[in-house]
Each structure stands twice: as C-alpha cells, then as structure tokens.
Amino acid sequence: MLLIFLVLIGFPVYFGFAGSLMGPGDINAYPAALWPRSGAVLRNFAGALDAIPLLRQWGNSVAMAGIITAGQMITSVLASFALVFLPMRWRTFWFFLLLSTMMVPVEAIIIPNYLFISDAGLINTLPALTLPFLAHGFGIFLLRQAFMSFPAELFDAARIDGCSNPRFLLRILIPLSRPTLMALGFWSFLMAWNMYFWPLLVTQTPQMQTIQIGITQLKSADNFNAGLVLAGTVLAVVPTLLLLIFGQRFIVRGLTGGAIK
Amino acid sequence: MTTTSTDASTVPDASEIPRRKPSRRGQYSSWLYLVPALAVFAVFMFFPLARSFVLSFQGNDILGRPAGFVGAEHYLKLLQDSEFHAVLLRTIAFVVLTVVPVIAISLMLSLLLHQRIRGIRFFRTAFASPFAFSVATASVIFAVMFNQATGVLNGILGTFGIGRVGWITDPHIALISIALTTVWMQMGYNLLVLSAGLGSVPDDIIEAARLDGAGGLRLQRSIIIPLLTPQIFFLLVTGTINSLQSFGQIHILTRGGPQGSTTTLVYSIYEQAFAYGNSNFGYASAQAIVLLIVVVVITALQFGLVERKVFYQ
Numbered sequence: 360m361l362l363i364f365l366v367l368i369g370f371p372v373y374f375g376f377a378g379s380l381m382g383p384g385d386i387n388a389y390p391a392a393l394w395p396r397s398g399a400v401l402r403n404f405a406g407a408l409d410a411i412p413l414l415r416q417w418g419n420s421v422a423m424a425g426i427i428t429a430g431q432m433i434t435s436v437l438a439s440f441a442l443v444f445l446p447m448r449w450r451t452f453w454f455f456l457l458l459s460t461m462m463v464p465v466e467a468i469i470i471p472n473y474l475f476i477s478d479a480g481l482i483n484t485l486p487a488l489t490l491p492f493l494a495h496g497f498g499i500f501l502l503r504q505a506f507m508s509f510p511a512e513l514f515d516a517a518r519i520d521g522c523s524n525p526r527f528l529l530r531i532l533i534p535l536s537r538p539t540l541m542a543l544g545f546w547s548f549l550m551a552w553n554m555y556f557w558p559l560l561v562t563q564t565p566q567m568q569t570i571q572i573g574i575t576q577l578k579s580a581d582n583f584n585a586g587l588v589l590a591g592t593v594l595a596v597v598p599t600l601l602l603l604i605f606g607q608r609f610i611v612r613g614l615t616g617g618a619i620k
Numbered sequence: 621m622t623t624t625s626t627d628a629s630t631v632p633d634a635s636e637i638p639r640r641k642p643s644r645r646g647q648y649s650s651w652l653y654l655v656p657a658l659a660v661f662a663v664f665m666f667f668p669l670a671r672s673f674v675l676s677f678q679g680n681d682i683l684g685r686p687a688g689f690v691g692a693e694h695y696l697k698l699l700q701d702s703e704f705h706a707v708l709l710r711t712i713a714f715v716v717l718t719v720v721p722v723i724a725i726s727l728m729l730s731l732l733l734h735q736r737i738r739g740i741r742f743f744r745t746a747f748a749s750p751f752a753f754s755v756a757t758a759s760v761i762f763a764v765m766f767n768q769a770t771g772v773l774n775g776i777l778g779t780f781g782i783g784r785v786g787w788i789t790d791p792h793i794a795l796i797s798i799a800l801t802t803v804w805m806q807m808g809y810n811l812l813v814l815s816a817g818l819g820s821v822p823d824d825i826i827e828a829a830r831l832d833g834a835g836g837l838r839l840q841r842s843i844i845i846p847l848l849t850p851q852i853f854f855l856l857v858t859g860t861i862n863s864l865q866s867f868g869q870i871h872i873l874t875r876g877g878p879q880g881s882t883t884t885l886v887y888s889i890y891e892q893a894f895a896y897g898n899s900n901f902g903y904a905s906a907q908a909i910v911l912l913i914v915v916v917v918i919t920a921l922q923f924g925l926v927e928r929k930v931f932y933q
Binding site for chain 1: 745747765915
C-alpha cells in the first residue's frame, strides 16, 4: 500500500530529476524510457543556463525572498510586541484589523496594486517585487500567539529595572522566541520564493524575472527540449528541497501555527 | 477623550503594573510599533480593496486606462454572461476536485505512516517532498509529463497498449489534469499537518481504547479521526481558499484552454485584465469583487456549518 503511493507521489519528483539527465531520444521515447538509457546528459544543465540568465534569476529570487522575509519579520515582531505587551486602547480592534488581511485573496487586489506599481514607474524593479509583501497577517498572528505565552512578569521586571522597550525587544524577547522566528522566517522565504502571479505581472525582462518565471520561459521557448526544461526546474527546486529536508521541524511549526496547539 | 494620569516614564508601583491604564503618551509610542505593518497594509491592501471596488464601476479610455463611471454595468453583465456562469461553476467543481481528494488521500497516508516500521522516516520525507515544489516547478514537470505526443504518461500507457490521452488538450480532461497537478502539489503540506496532528494524539487515549477492545479500523474511525478534526478542518478551510486562488498551474499548463475549459475565476480575472493586451480593468475588477465575496462567504459557511463538528480537545 505504502509502496503504491510512493510510486504515485514520488514519480513526478523522480521524473523531474531523471528527465533532467535525459537526451531528447530518451525523454521523448514511446513507449516511455524511465531512466536515462543512453547515459546521463549533463549538457541539459549547461543548455538551460545558456538559454536564459538562470543564475541571475536565481539571484533575483534570493534577493526578493530575502527582503520579503526580513521585512515580514521586522513588521511582525514590532506589531505583535506592541499588541501583547504595550498599553493600547482598542487592542482587539487593531489585532483583528491586522488579522483580517489574511482573508483578502491577493488576486482580488492585484489589479489596483499593478496599476499603483505601474503608475509609480516601478515595473521591472526589485521594489515592485517586494514592497506589497513586507507585512503579512500570518506573521503577526503567529508571533502574537508566541508572545502571549511569554510570562508578562518578565516584561514588567525588565521595565522596573529600567529596560527600555527597544532594548527589551532586542535583548530579551527576540532571543527567547528564536524557534518561532525561525518558523516564520522559513515560511516567509518559501512563500516568497514560490510566488508566481505577481512576479509574472511586474517583471518584463529576463534579467529581472525570478527563477519561477524563468523556467516557464524555458518551456515556452520555440525549440522545446524537455530535458533542458527539467534541468532548469531542478535548479529552481533544489534550494526549497534542501530547506524542506533540513528545516522540516521549523516549517511544520510555522505552517501549522493555527492548526496545532 | 479621557486620559489617566499614570506617567510611563516614572516607575509605577509594582502592584498596579498589570492593570495599568494606558496613558496618552504610552498610547502613541504603542501605536508607533504598529505603523510599519499598518503602512504596508494601508498602501497594498486597504487602499487597493477600495480601489478594486471603485474600478468595478469604471470603464476604460482608449488607452485602456480606467476612466469614467459606468454604474453597475459590469455587474449586470456578469449576471447575464453565460460564459461567466460557466466560469463560476467550473471554479466550484475545481475546488471540490482538489480539496476532497487531497484531504482523503493525505489522511489515509498519514495513518499509514503513523506506524513503527523500518524506513518510515524515508517514507515520510519522500511523501512530503511535493511540498518543496512551487506552483511553477510542479506545473512545468507535469507539463512535460502530460505532453500528448512525447510525454512520459502516455509513454507508460503505451507500454500497456493504451492509446494516447490528451491530458491537457482534451477539453473534457484538462480540468481534471489540472486538479491532479494541484492535488499532487498540496499533498505534501496536508501530510505534514496531519502527521504533526497525529503525533500530538496522546498515547494514553489510544492505549485506553485498545484496552477497551478497540482495534484497527474501529480505533481509527472512532478515536483517531475525531481527534484529528481540528487539523482536517484547518486543511479544509485553507485548502479551499488555496484552490480558489489557483493560477500558476492553469497559466503554465493550459492558459485557460482548451476552449476555455480550464478558465476559473482567478484565471478569468487575469485574462480580462492582463492577457492578450486586454485591459478590461473594470470588468476584471467586478470579477475580483465576486472572488472576494466567494472567499468570504465560503469561509464563513465552513466556520458556521462545519466547525460545529470539530472536536477540540
């Protein structure tokens, strides 16, 4: 039973990697070839790198995801700190206002956002890729839940000892909530790295495209070479695969923040 | 405006700290911390929401820029447009075709994986691996596999003497193929959530049920699955929203075709606003408002109708 599922679910993963090593003769074979029969073809990787500026796009993706991750962590830490520890009138209102942003599908506001970025002359720039995502309701929710379980006495004690708010934040709260921050970081990075719709709209040249858009350009190129397309895909998926294998603990925690107590 | 007189700069009496009333000065410095997040949301969420609404009542000038008010024209058109009705039905069908199989299969798998057998760690990681694939990488791999003439799926079918299937070229099959791709993509995440949920089922509950004579299927149906309902409900809500928002797999695999057979609501918004040099921002915005309403209504329904059956420990 497990083995049947392993074949069904594992096959696309396997084929992505195996196919990236196949020459045109094997990958297009009928009936199918399931492994590179005529020897592994590393040429596919070189070909993919030649066809589009994959390395540059890889860099674009890293820069975009890095900036978004940093932005979300900063805005979420600041907001949840204030929501949990600082005196505030209408606290519940602010919390639900920030939380309600999670209910809005990005696609429902993508047209005005596109018009805004386009009017601001930011199309095809890094700010266009990152600005709309520098804050996210999920990050605020996740950190607020974590900070709530933090003993309030610690904050009061620190205040009595003359510790300022920023100092408490940097020296006590952030170091003590490292696991949750890691979870948020992994989550933000993955989400940003995998974005498709928005980068498709706001980038125009291969030089500014992210790798997710780049590999689909490989596919729609005139001389469609499946092995080469899969090679590009492998290059795009390796970082997240490594992240999944080594960071599974954090990712599960981040992604299931609302589901598991 | 009322203010209390506790000055944040003086050290307050320890006993009054927890219930300290906010001072006006304290208020401003508290709100300061919310400003960065609120600023991003104001510019890229609240303002666009309002603008989406306004756009949906606007027409276009010759350059495709939004201009002039046309009243409820776009909404009336939506009501009459039979193509749009088909889009809505297709969207609902697509959600059902993805969410139900994903939850059913991942639930079954997570129960299978929750055993102490050799090599289980390998299986867990292998089954979770689709999660590492983005919508673009997964769709590109499936596009290569679905290829009618040279794809590996038809190649495998050919080995068994079955003729070629038009996975993404046959209008009757294309939506199912896209659903298949989506099910595969969401499988890893669903499995991670359910496995984590299973891991937190207390051993003593299972032990007690065993002692009472519950075993195998009975144990799963009456004890373990009820304990997993919070996770299943969470996956139902988030999975439905995700499915409603599917775009990349449709854009990469079929571009809404063949013959519009895979044009869902989100894809229709994209087509009206951005594809083929269209700039029907007004009509697309009216559809975007419909999307917003659909998401809110379905989520509210799920919380209203389904959550009652969820068993919170």
